Amino acid sequence: MVALTWRERRRAEAVAEIKDVARRLLVAGGPTAVSLRAISREMGMTTSALYRYYPSLDALVAALRVDLFEEVGGVTQAARGEAGGDDPIPRVAAMARAFRRWGLAHRQEFGLMLGPPVHGLGEADEPAERDSAAACLGVAFLEEFAELWRRGELRAPRADVAQGHRLVPSLGDYVAGSDGIELPVVFAFLSAWTRLYGIIAMEIFGHMDWAVSDPEAFFEMELTEFVRQLGGDDQAVR
Amino acid sequence: MVALTWRERRRAEAVAEIKDVARRLLVAGGPTAVSLRAISREMGMTTSALYRYYPSLDALVAALRVDLFEEVGGVTQAARGEAGGDDPIPRVAAMARAFRRWGLAHRQEFGLMLGPPVHGLGEADEPAERDSAAACLGVAFLEEFAELWRRGELRAPRADVAQGHRLVPSLGDYVAGSDGIELPVVFAFLSAWTRLYGIIAMEIFGHMDWAVSDPEAFFEMELTEFVRQLGGDDQAVR
DNA sequence: ACTAACAGTGAATGATGTTCACTCTCTCTA
DNA sequence: TAGAGAGAGTGAACATCATTCACTGTTAGT
Numbered sequence: 154m155v156a157l158t159w160r161e162r163r164r165a166e167a168v169a170e171i172k173d174v175a176r177r178l179l180v181a182g183g184p185t186a187v188s189l190r191a192i193s194r195e196m197g198m199t200t201s202a203l204y205r206y207y208p209s210l211d212a213l214v215a216a217l218r219v220d221l222f223e224e225v226g227g228v229t230q231a232a233r234g235e236a237g238g239d240d241p242i243p244r245v246a247a248m249a250r251a252f253r254r255w256g257l258a259h260r261q262e263f264g265l266m267l268g269p270p271v272h273g274l275g276e277a278d279e280p281a282e283r284d285s286a287a288a289c290l291g292v293a294f295l296e297e298f299a300e301l302w303r304r305g306e307l308r309a310p311r312a313d314v315a316q317g318h319r320l321v322p323s324l325g326d327y328v329a330g331s332d333g334i335e336l337p338v339v340f341a342f343l344s345a346w347t348r349l350y351g352i353i354a355m356e357i358f359g360h361m362d363w364a365v366s367d368p369e370a371f372f373e374m375e376l377t378e379f380v381r382q383l384g385g386d387d388q389a390v391r
Numbered sequence: 392m393v394a395l396t397w398r399e400r401r402r403a404e405a406v407a408e409i410k411d412v413a414r415r416l417l418v419a420g421g422p423t424a425v426s427l428r429a430i431s432r433e434m435g436m437t438t439s440a441l442y443r444y445y446p447s448l449d450a451l452v453a454a455l456r457v458d459l460f461e462e463v464g465g466v467t468q469a470a471r472g473e474a475g476g477d478d479p480i481p482r483v484a485a486m487a488r489a490f491r492r493w494g495l496a497h498r499q500e501f502g503l504m505l506g507p508p509v510h511g512l513g514e515a516d517e518p519a520e521r522d523s524a525a526a527c528l529g530v531a532f533l534e535e536f537a538e539l540w541r542r543g544e545l546r547a548p549r550a551d552v553a554q555g556h557r558l559v560p561s562l563g564d565y566v567a568g569s570d571g572i573e574l575p576v577v578f579a580f581l582s583a584w585t586r587l588y589g590i591i592a593m594e595i596f597g598h599m600d601w602a603v604s605d606p607e608a609f610f611e612m613e614l615t616e617f618v619r620q621l622g623g624d625d626q627a628v629r
Numbered sequence: 630a631c632t633a634a635c636a637g638t639g640a641a642t643g644a645t646g647t648t649c650a651c652t653c654t655c656t657c658t659a
Numbered sequence: 660t661a662g663a664g665a666g667a668g669t670g671a672a673c674a675t676c677a678t679t680c681a682c683t684g685t686t687a688g689t
Binding site for chain 3: 158188
């Protein structure tokens with residue numbers, strides 16, 4: 154812990170406030186409402202002063218995006234911790250519910266993070282950062298599936314399906330304590346992760362409204378069904 | 392068919408060209424690139440003249456959105472027709488592949504249609520139109536699942552899962568020739584639809600890059616796995 | 630033939646991101 | 660400790676954007 158000079162501390166506070174105001178604007182008025190001028194207005198600063206902190210508006214929202222990924226990652230990790238026990242299944246269910254709950258409570262943030270790439274710039278600029286930010290959310294799930302595999306409770310996809318498919322070469326880097334990762338783990342994780350994303354994103358983006366009147370009921374049904382396909386007990390999910 | 396006056400035909404052409412140019416701009420530069428000024432510039436018109444055709448920019452992109460839904464709906468319907476046969480399973484697979492292919496070939500359009508709601512305005516203004524537009528895509532799938540149900544080839548969710556969940560009151564309106572729709576059909580359709588959306592949207596939005604190197608292989612694996620869970624033959628999907 | 634709707638113009642207003650030359654203040658070093 | 664340089668902020672400027680308004684021709688229907 155190095156001692157921070159007064160200026161450095163003040164700068165950190167400014168950066169934090171900028172992102173705070175940006176997020177408030179995002180929540181209040183959607184992505185188009187977050188503008189440098191609105192931020193500077195709210196902070197009692199000149200617009201050009203903001204360029205001492207971020208080289209552009211896009212860079213600012215990219216930074217906000219990273220923060221948001223950390224926040225939702227922390228929330229799901231907390232849910233995992235609270236679930237406790239030694240059975241991965243309830244932990245997965247708790248994380249899935251926490252993820253959905255956070256998304257519903259923060260729709261605009263969810264859209265910024267997991268919607269289409271913004272302006273095609275935030276990705277071309279720093280693909281590594283974008284990737285790692287998104288990863289820190291999914292990894293918690295990945296670890297649980299790895300644990301299930303270690304216990305032999307993960308049903309492997311049939312050989313003829315997996316045959317010849319080189320799905321993922323580097324996913325093992327994300328799992329602590331195992332430099333290699335088996336294909337069933339990868340497949341089970343990806344399947345669960347895309348399914349979870351599909352249900353939640355569709356609900357949050359409003360694309361399910363025409364078809365389903367009680368999204369939460371459907372979510373719970375899918376969760377139960379998924380756990381059963383995994384081979385877990387139905388009651389384990391509650 | 393009523394005879395169109397000169398002026399009416401010319402207006403229709405103008406409307407079509409406006410949406411055409413708007414789409415070209417969207418593809419070339421993302422959502423922020425579609426602006427009334429750019430459109431008018433490209434068409435050799437004044438910006439204010441565009442207000443004779445659409446009351447605002449938002450209304451214009453909303454109209455474009457509807458067109459896009461019709462386009463992708465037509466593409467998947469065409470794939471369904473080409474698949475032919477009397478087995479619904481290959482038809483579902485063909486539609487799923489056609490949907491994914493179209494989305495990958497038209498990423499920006501996909502984002503506009505199935506990303507987060509735009510500005511929160513396109514939805515609050517005309518919820519009915521937005522819903523029906525999105526529906527015309529999913530209904531093709533829904534009909535196939537209804538057909539599977541009629542044949543008795545659809546596995547029902549266990550009673551204790553479905554019990555007490557009033558999932559959808561009005562989905563039956565979408566299925567031709569049946570004013571009531573059974574819960575297993577609804578559940579199977581919703582499950583398939585959200586899964587399909589999850590895989591495809593995640594890939595198109597770039598949220599899968601960190602985890603999977605060959606998205607198409609994963610898509611095919613999921614498709615096969617889903618069909619097997621439905622109770623179909625593995626070979627039927629090819 | 631006339632009237633009213635239609636289509637288009639050009640100027641204006643107020644919002645936006647970004648740049649630039651300029652100050653003022655803090656921090657570190659010679 | 661004095662001065663130089665980096666940090667932080669200002670205000671004007673430029674280019675883009677959506678939207679509105681008064682105005683002018685043109686077409687369609689009575």
